[in-house]
Structures are given as C-alpha cells and as structure tokens.
Amino acid sequence: MTPTAIPFTHTSTDPRTSGVLTVTGRRNTPQTPAAAARVPLIIAIHGGTYTSGYFDIEGYSLLERAAALGVPVIALDRPGYAGSTPVEPGESIILANAEALTHVIGELWQQHGDGHAGVFVIGHSIGGAVTTAIAAGQPTWPLLGIAVSGCLLQVPDGPRMAFDALPDILMIDLPGPMKDSVMFGPAWTHATTMPELSHSCDTSVPRAELIDINNGWISRVRSVNAQVTVPVHARQGEFDALWITDAGQAADYAASFTSAPVVDGRLVLNAGHCVDFHHAGAALQLSQLAFALECSVAKQDAT
Structure with missing residues (x-):
C-alpha cells in the first residue's frame, strides 16, 4: 500500500482568542465512492511526538x-504540530486542543460533509484523549462515534516521573531509543522495518502535553468519558508501556463511558502503544473503519 494522501491546510479563527488558527494535515483520495x-x-x-503522518506510513496507512x-479521511496536525497554530494551554492543553479542533471540525463538516452521514473521529494516545474531550463536549455538528487507542486510566510511576523531570522548555525532542522503547512492543510484534519506518513522522512535542496527560488528564478522564453520548470503539496494546495495561484496566476504561449507547473496548494482543505500527495494525484499522461504517448505517436507519 503506497500512501497517496495530499497535503491539507485549513484557516479559521481561534474560538478562544479570535486570532488566526491554521490547521495543516493530509487527506486521502478515494478513487471510487463507497457502495453505501x-x-x-x-x-x-x-x-504526541508524531505529526498527521502517523496515519499515512507506507504499509500502515489508515488513509489508504x-x-x-x-x-x-482528513488527518489533522494538532495545534503546535507541523504547520498548525499552537494554542495556549490554560488549565489543560488537552482541553484546549479539543476546543480548537471542535471548532475546526465543524467548519470542515460544512465544507466537506455534503452527502455523508456525519463525522467519525479516530484518535491515538493524546489524540485519543482529545477525541474523548471533543465528544464529551457534544458538538453541534453530527458526531456519529469515536475510536480511540493508546488511552487508559492509570499511568505507571516510571513514565510519569520521567516526564515530570523533563526540562522546563516549550518543546521536547524525545531521544529515539527512549521513544521506541515506550511506543513499541517486543521485536516479534512488529516488522523489522519498524520502528525505523515510523520515524518519518517524528516531531517534537509540547512539554505541556506530556505533563497534562500524566497528571491533569488522569484526574478528569472518568468524568470526561462519562459525558460521551455516542458509540465508542476503544483499543489498547497489550505491551503498552505508557499506561498500566491489562484486561481489567481495559474493561474499566470501557466501563467509564457510562452514557455511550455502545462501547466496544478490549486489549489488542501482541502490540505496543502504537498499535497501528505492529503486525496487529491492519486489524486495528479495519475494525475502526468497520465500526465507523456501522455507526453510519445506524444513523441512516434512525433518519
């Protein structure tokens, strides 16, 4: 599978500051319309630490x-990544991301949504936290459902202490060996071309994100998840080193979506944090897309 995504840029007004808000990314180019x-x-x-290219690595491309x-599919560069305008973190940079992207997605729906059943949002890791916060805000545009991966409820002491000890600078470049050790499972869970292939979408990460996801977000994740009222697809890699990961935690995370009409949540065996980049990645992406299509059908049946 060779990625054929094209660059994407959207300019808007920041709902928090009224300044210019530019969001870059990439979008796919379906050759034929779906049967539905x-x-x-x-x-x-x-x-965190990846651009929108995360979703378009050759052989691992969700877009393709x-x-x-x-x-x-439109894969967005979150605020502060690639060409996207940073946002002021305020109380929580994750919630600030959610507010800005809720506004942007609403405009994208107006521009690109004609003929579609609604919007389905897929988020990974910190992007998954942002995705649940978007859904919890119950946006005015038609949200069909969400799929998140790389998000749970509790962080091990090791990663939290390591991130808390990072230098007090705006952007952090994680050393390659350190990043690979937490993003990937054992060598047998992924191709020999990984993690090297994934480095094409590496970038620096706002320090505020690493602090927020390991501290503030943990204190609010259950209350945020409880406000999500759309179907939820949740997956977690068995060998995820960034979260306390086991079947019980995955089940507890799924159960925290107390207002969602459908929750499909479980561990993905034989995969690390970036499930997409493991042998299990194709199955993950296909299950996310199938869930999105099911949500689309359910929406059509209800109208």
Whole structure:
C-alpha cells in the first residue's frame, strides 16, 4: 500500500482568542465512492511526538485503507504540530486542543460533509484523549462515534516521573531509543522495518502535553468519558508501556463511558502503544473503519 494522501491546510479563527488558527494535515483520495449512499467523514487525530503522518506510513496507512473502501479521511496536525497554530494551554492543553479542533471540525463538516452521514473521529494516545474531550463536549455538528487507542486510566510511576523531570522548555525532542522503547512492543510484534519506518513522522512535542496527560488528564478522564453520548470503539496494546495495561484496566476504561449507547473496548494482543505500527495494525484499522461504517448505517436507519 503506497500512501497517496495530499497535503491539507485549513484557516479559521481561534474560538478562544479570535486570532488566526491554521490547521495543516493530509487527506486521502478515494478513487471510487463507497457502495453505501452515505459514508462517514473521518477525522484522524494523532498523538504526541508524531505529526498527521502517523496515519499515512507506507504499509500502515489508515488513509489508504479507508480510501480503498471509498471513505474520506482528513488527518489533522494538532495545534503546535507541523504547520498548525499552537494554542495556549490554560488549565489543560488537552482541553484546549479539543476546543480548537471542535471548532475546526465543524467548519470542515460544512465544507466537506455534503452527502455523508456525519463525522467519525479516530484518535491515538493524546489524540485519543482529545477525541474523548471533543465528544464529551457534544458538538453541534453530527458526531456519529469515536475510536480511540493508546488511552487508559492509570499511568505507571516510571513514565510519569520521567516526564515530570523533563526540562522546563516549550518543546521536547524525545531521544529515539527512549521513544521506541515506550511506543513499541517486543521485536516479534512488529516488522523489522519498524520502528525505523515510523520515524518519518517524528516531531517534537509540547512539554505541556506530556505533563497534562500524566497528571491533569488522569484526574478528569472518568468524568470526561462519562459525558460521551455516542458509540465508542476503544483499543489498547497489550505491551503498552505508557499506561498500566491489562484486561481489567481495559474493561474499566470501557466501563467509564457510562452514557455511550455502545462501547466496544478490549486489549489488542501482541502490540505496543502504537498499535497501528505492529503486525496487529491492519486489524486495528479495519475494525475502526468497520465500526465507523456501522455507526453510519445506524444513523441512516434512525433518519
């Protein structure tokens, strides 16, 4: 599968400051429309230390898998990444991301949503936290459902202490060996071309994100998840080193979506934090796309 995504830029007004808000990214190019009359418009939100290229690595591309099904995907660079305007973190940079992207996605829906059943949002890691916060805000645009990976409820002491000890500078470049050790599972869970292939979408990360996800977010994740009222697909890699990860934690995380009509949550065996980049990645992406299409069908049946 060779990625054929095209660059994407959207300019808007920051709802918090009224300043210019530019969001970059990439979108796929479905060659033929899907068999269904309407399909979802998928928005993909990456995690920390990666750009939107996370969703378009050759052989691991969510955008290309979706294009083969005739499903449009727009992968956004979150605020502060690539060409996207940073946001002031305020109380929580994750919630600030959610507010800005809720506004942007609403405009993208107006521009690109014609003929689609609604919006489905896929988020990984910190992008998954942002995704749940977007859903919890119950946006005015038609949100069909969400899929998150790399998010749970509790962080091990080791990663939290390491991130708390980072130098007090705006952007952090994580050393390659350190990053690979927490993003990937054992060598047998991924191809020999990984993690090297994933480094094409590496970038620096706002320090505020690492502090927030390991501290503030943990204190509010259950209350945020409880406000999500759309279907939820949740997956967690068995060998995720950034979260306390076991079947019980995955089940507890799924159970925290107390207002969601459907919750499909479980561990993904034989995969690390970035499930997409492991042997299990194709199955993850196909299950996310299938769930999105199911949500689209459910929406059509209800109208």
